Amino acid sequence: MNTSTAPVTNFKDLVRDSRFLLQAPLNNPFLSSSALAVTRLKDGVEIEVEPRSHEQNSVDDVLENIIARIRRDVERYPESARARTNLGLALLNRGDATGAMREFEIALEHEPGDYVAAVNLARAKMDVGDIDGAEILYRDTLKHIPNDVSSLMSLAFIRVRRADFEGAARLLKEAVAQNENAPLPRYHLAMVLLKVGKADDAVAQLRIAVRADVRSPELYHALGVAYTIGGHRKRAARAFRTALTLAPNMVDAVHGLALVLLHEGEFQDAIALLREQLERTPDDNTGREILARAYADVRQYERARSQLRQLSQRIGSDTEQNRAEQARLANNIGTCFAWEGNREEARKSLTLATELMPDTAAPYVNLARLLLSENRVTDAVTLLEKCNNRFADDVTRMLLAISYERLGDYDRAIARISPVVEGGEALPWAFAYLGGLLAERRNDFAAAEKVFEEALRKYPSNPSVINNYAYAHLVKGHVEEARTLLNSLPKGTELYPELLATFGLLRLWEGDLQQGQSLYQQAEELASSAGKTVLARMVRQKMHLELARVYLRQHDPRSAIRHIRGGLSVKEGRADYRRDLQAILDGLDNKQSSLFPPDH
């Protein structure tokens, strides 16, 4: 079984390693002023509006002062739409949407055509969730000022909130058509295009936008994000660097560039960039967290932990949100310990994370991963079953399936993973894993094929799906189909241990035992160099198993037995592989042991 998608040794789910924060390039005060957080997921792009925070004390004092002064204006000019609108805006800043709406409505009573009051009233309605009311107002404004760009963009935002991205894109294209040189509608259109998976189209829009406004760091930053999402990291790095040339203190661009550098493996550059940034702005928590990740990537776990601890000290634990952050940091500190091989400390930190946020699945899942990495599969199953009863999330089910598979309980493994796939929203790895299980463990290639075909329909070029489908074909001896599938891998696909192992198996089936074995050994080295020792052992075990099978097919039991013994000698390997090896050996023992004395 090729568990290429099983995240057994991946501890870093909670490090937000592909999250970018974007500010709109030009401030249109009639649109939402919140920043957008763009996160690259395995199967798409998530775009969230960052919540605006209302800080207290001195901020409130200033806001109250502003409101008091504007109230004097209103006293002086009670019938002025201008004064009322200013007051409404100030109230909106203080978070008093109801009071703001009242002022905007009075302004509109005095001056029914007042554009600023109308669009701000609509914006306030959006803020309080009265989307329908806001839509009516924007449509009214469009009647008075046809093709008003702010209203078109706001109507597009309403479409986005209703998940009608095509409609949003249509409206934003209308806004773009009003002024081909205006960067803001293009920026928002690019965001919608990113959301619907059209990263290249988003890049095209942003490239036009940066030509229209060559000095906007926000646009270059957004272009960098779009390039990153589209997989063009070198260009992304250039765009982020341009943003930083224009605005050397642009924190979000520093984060973006650092993340790209990390993905490119330029760890030291990323570390230097982030350290410089943190010297300038020690309060940059996100930067500190990325720096921690960078240190972890170069295996400087102590430094990584130190950064995470500093972060932990900066964040209180007075609010629910802060406690969640503390739990996340404890989880990541535990992850560092685990990577370092310090399982005891890892366990302490992960346990602390579970105590801080008992209602979050991730620390439990990571504890289970820790148990799996120690080959304490039964303990992992006990923990994961508890976790599944509470959270029933896909990752837990996946790990449960893997654990049951290791215990040889394939029916339970399939029973746990099937609901994930049947849910309709499964990620590629779930399809790939179930298909692999069905093909190899149930020997039900027809069912496996159905799962893989569905997966390919959803994720046509996903390496995990292709890899496991090819592997399933190889289990059945379908060499040609496996080769065709592996040849369909997208250009530039990153080679990871499991994929290399499947290529090795293909070569074995093709009869090139030397290259097949060599590819398995490369896979093992790759896993080892990434610190995935358990995976490395599994790959070696699997290599011996497959070589034993090949030699058996070639009627060379002596060589087969040599590899069976090689596989069985792997310490802490997989129980199911061990069983398979033992089964072959037992079969050989029964038939031929007298003919082939054991090697010494």
Place this chain on the structure above:
Amino acid sequence: MVEDRGQIDGRFTSIKRIQVARGYFSLMFTATDKTTGRIVALKVFHPDRRGDAYRWACFQREAALLQRFVGQPDVLQMVSGHSEFVETLNTTAGLAFDVQFAYYAAELAVSDVLAAITAKLWNAEQTLLAFRAMCRSIQRLHMAGIVYRDAKPENFLVMQDGSVKLTDLGTARDLRDPASALLAQYDRIPGDIRYVAPELFAHLHDVDPKFALAGDVFSLGATLFELLTGMQLGTQLFGPAMLTALRPYMLGIDRTERVKMFNDVVGSIADGHPLPDLATYGPTTPGCIRQRLDVLYKSMSAIDYRKRLTDFSRIFGQIDTCLLILRNEERYRRWREERKRRRAAHLLK
């Protein structure tokens, strides 16, 4: 009580109270100046506010500074300097109290710029001419070594002849006179917070009062924004996000570290809070100069004071260019089209 007096100092007669909005610390009157026959304004310090040392100092400073600008254009002209008179107050119990009034007389305005904005009195050209006068008045103060620190539409008066003049110099400070500093116990940000520059939120003017020079230009930029859109820039800009970014630098930082610490962050604060585009406020500004005015106001109100346009000759140059375009809109349009054609032809060669 003051209106009941037949005259003040034997010079001002026919005294009438002018209603001013709540929150002012002076009483305003009109009176006839017997020496010229003109109606003038009397600014009388509210006797109840004598206990407020800061306000009293402001009143005295304003009178002294206005005196220095007598005979100069763009600043409200003083008719007679700081003087005092005593009025006896008879209580119902038969007791009599002497109440001391301080006042000065100045030329009478018809209105102020805020009223002109509210009533939408001015077209684009009148707006630019008024704004140029406002800039000139602040420049005049700066050249005299004075920072104004309270520039806003309300503090520019509209005179009978339509000219615009600066008034209310109570918050101003003479940079050459150490005694002119704010009283030590008064640690609030000077001026109207809706027009105050971000570096004054960080109290950089306490480290070096010259920071207020660029602060005045910020306030002028905010005033231009209001003249063009009717909306207050500070209300748009100083929302929770901006104030939260500024908050750590508002108070409690040692004077020796304050400028360095603010300089370290002001760039990123500015990057994170772009100023609003004039174009988003609908057709309030003529299209032919909208872009230029957008650039002008943004340069003057740049959040990062180090990038702010503080050179008045360049500010006047840009205002004059806008006026020239406005007065020759059709010719300017034809010139632009011709230039576009020439460029296209050049590219095709």
